[in-house]
Amino acid sequence: xxxxxxxxxxxxxxxxxxxxxxxxxxxxxxxxxxxxxxxxxxxxxxxxxxxxxxxxxxxxxxxxxxxxxxxxxxxxxxxxxxxxxxxxxxxxxxxxxxxxxxxxxxxxxxxxxxxxxxxxxxxxxxxxxxxxxxxxxxxxxxxxxxxxxxxxxxxxxxxxxxxxxxxxxxxxxxxxxxxxxxxxxxxxxxxxxxxxxxxxx
Numbered sequence: 523x524x525x526x527x528x529x530x531x532x533x534x535x536x537x538x539x540x541x542x543x544x545x546x547x548x549x550x551x552x553x554x555x556x557x558x559x560x561x562x563x564x565x566x567x568x569x570x571x572x573x574x575x576x577x578x579x580x581x582x583x584x585x586x587x588x589x590x591x592x593x594x595x596x597x598x599x600x601x602x603x604x605x606x607x608x609x610x611x612x613x614x615x616x617x618x619x620x621x622x623x624x625x626x627x628x629x630x631x632x633x634x635x636x637x638x639x640x641x642x643x644x645x646x647x648x649x650x651x652x653x654x655x656x657x658x659x660x661x662x663x664x665x666x667x668x669x670x671x672x673x674x675x676x677x678x679x680x681x682x683x684x685x686x687x688x689x690x691x692x693x694x695x696x697x698x699x700x701x702x703x704x705x706x707x708x709x710x711x712x713x714x715x716x717x718x719x720x721x722x723x
Contacts, residue, residue, distance in 0.1 A: 583614045629684050636680075637695060650710050656698035657707035658715050659683055663699050665716060677715040 589608045596602040641651030662681040670678065683699040698707070 579614050584611050585614055586611045633680070633683060634693070634695065644713075649713060653707050654711035654713060655681075656694070657704055657711045659695055659698040660701045660704040660707055661714060661716060664702075664704065670716075674716055681715065 587610045591606045591608075593604045594601065595604050637655045641655045644651035644654045658677070658681045662678050665674075665678065681699075683695050685696075
């Protein structure tokens, strides 16, 4: 029960970080165009640079995620239902130009402030929160992208820690994300963000 609740609540924190990635600038440099100069001359291929458009929402807009967990405690004659509701509201930036500069540094800063909050919540469940976050960072780097579920992909977005600029110091999250072996964290933290795979299929 505690492990499942941890999994669900951390899932709710996804959208705080994911929206930053969705609003990041991406340039499409792969397309090419054929341009003919004059009849009789060979066509030349020129790269076509086109910046993708962005979604601009009105000021005060927000995205809300509400997760409800219901469980029946008593039988059908005297029915008692136990429910837990978790709600998260994220204010969407209205001016896209404010978040386009320094996105990598901003992502690191956002995640660096998010990880301690996740660690505190895991601490309240009786686990070592900081070591669990380090385990998640380590496992995310070593996990292959193929055959991941949607939930695992979302967790992978959260716990993929971008490399810092040359002037930025290496922190404890950089160290955990660069480990080749996660066993040192597994001994302290028994939970994982990746669901166990079935033996067949």
